[in-house]
Amino acid sequence: xxxxxxxxxxxxxxxxxxxxxxxxxxxxxxxxxxxxxxxxxxxxxxxxxxxxxxxxxxxxxxxxxxxxxxxxxxxxxxxxxxxxxxxxxxxxxxxxxxxxxxxxxxxxxxxxxxxxxxxxxxxxxxxxxxxxxxxxxxxxxxxxxxxxxxxxxxxxxxxxxxxxxxxxxxxxxxxxxxxxxxxxxxxxxxxxxxxxxxxxxxxxxxxxxxxxxxxxxxxxxxxxxxxxxxxxxxxxxxxxxxxxxxxxxxxxxxxxxxxxxxxxxxxxxxxxxxxxxxxxxxxxxxxxxxxxxxxxxxxxxxxxxxxxxxxxxxxxxxxxxxxxxxxxxxxxxxxxxxxxxxxxxxxxxxxx
Ligand code: DAH
Numbered sequence: 543x544x545x546x547x548x549x550x551x552x553x554x555x556x557x558x559x560x561x562x563x564x565x566x567x568x569x570x571x572x573x574x575x576x577x578x579x580x581x582x583x584x585x586x587x588x589x590x591x592x593x594x595x596x597x598x599x600x601x602x603x604x605x606x607x608x609x610x611x612x613x614x615x616x617x618x619x620x621x622x623x624x625x626x627x628x629x630x631x632x633x634x635x636x637x638x639x640x641x642x643x644x645x646x647x648x649x650x651x652x653x654x655x656x657x658x659x660x661x662x663x664x665x666x667x668x669x670x671x672x673x674x675x676x677x678x679x680x681x682x683x684x685x686x687x688x689x690x691x692x693x694x695x696x697x698x699x700x701x702x703x704x705x706x707x708x709x710x711x712x713x714x715x716x717x718x719x720x721x722x723x724x725x726x727x728x729x730x731x732x733x734x735x736x737x738x739x740x741x742x743x744x745x746x747x748x749x750x751x752x753x754x755x756x757x758x759x760x761x762x763x764x765x766x767x768x769x770x771x772x773x774x775x776x777x778x779x780x781x782x783x784x785x786x787x788x789x790x791x792x793x794x795x796x797x798x799x800x801x802x803x804x805x806x807x808x809x810x811x812x813x814x815x816x817x818x819x820x821x822x823x824x825x826x827x828x829x830x831x832x833x834x835x836x837x838x839x840x841x842x843x844x845x846x847x848x849x850x851x852x853x854x855x856x857x858x859x860x861x862x863x864x865x866x867x868x869x870x871x872x873x874x875x876x877x878x879x880x881x882x883x884x885x886x887x888x889x890x891x892x893x894x
Pocket of ligand 1: 717718719720765766804807810838839840861862863864
């Protein structure tokens with residue numbers, strides 16, 4: 543065979559091939575075309591076997607011509623296959639009455655509950671000030687919830703706690719996070735941690751109260767306690783509370799201490815801040831007093847220090863109780879504390 547004959551034959555074969563590709567209906571038919579022309583025993587492969595009949599100096603050129611034809615056919619075939627695949631997909635979508643241009647349902651990202659957010663924020667703040675984050679049980683011994691906190695059985699302060707008692711004597715749902723003060727001191731001593739002891743304990747507390755816009759049977763608090771071998775004074779307490787409030791509210795707040803009675807601290811205080819809304823001029827939020835009650839606190843009572851295992855002659859400290867639920871309401875202007883645990887997604891979404 544000479545080169546001209548080869549060229550003519552290749553041309554005929556290529557045209558035949560292109561026609562077959564154009565006429566093939568669907569991917570399966572294109573596979574047949576591929577097998578017929580490009581497969582192992584296909585027509586174009588057959589041409590390669592004829593190369594032996596060429597004179598030596600023409601063989602390379604003949605091989606090149608054959609390979610180029612095969613390449614072109616291959617490209618044409620790949621193109622046709624892609625089109626066929628797309629057409630098949632379109633047909634399948636059409637069949638199902640599927641309109642891929644219709645926007646899909648919006649998937650909302652979940653978000654943290656405002657209580658969790660405030661709790662984590664405060665934990666970060668306290669950890670940065672060297673505090674440990676502790677946990678205590680929600681079902682608590684009467685001993686830790688009351689007795690060890692200087693609230694004996696006949697003490698009138700017990701009544702104000704509206705306790706949920708369990709059917710097991712001496713066991714209740716904790717009415718505050720203060721029991722972690724004593725648990726925490728014991729844990730500190732048992733582990734021989736260095737002084738001063740600085741700890742917070744966030745968590746749920748429970749009270750059998752009449753539920754209304756500002757009272758829930760379940761709410762969140764965060765207890766704080768600092769015990770040291772050096773004398774701890776009201777100045778330390780006040781400084782720490784101011785630092786804490788600056789962290790929470792992002793600015794300096796004017797504060798004042800009023801006497802407050804809590805059996806586990808002596809002296810005990812209510813810490814008020816200048817109203818965040820009216821800056822002290824008087825508004826409905828602060829009941830026109832110019833001050834809002836923020837947190838109760840005080841110097842830890844010697845009896846409590848003793849219950850915790852420290853020597854009240856050598857140790858002193860301060861403690862405070864933050865109402866987390868109240869704080870979330872204050873921060874976000876939530877007027878009904880019951881929203882917090884209602885599980886109502888409309889409420890929760892307003893914090894996304
Ligand atoms: N445990 C108290 C309560 O729930 C709050 C409290 C008051 C905690 C004074 C303290 C404190 O640590 O010093 O009513």
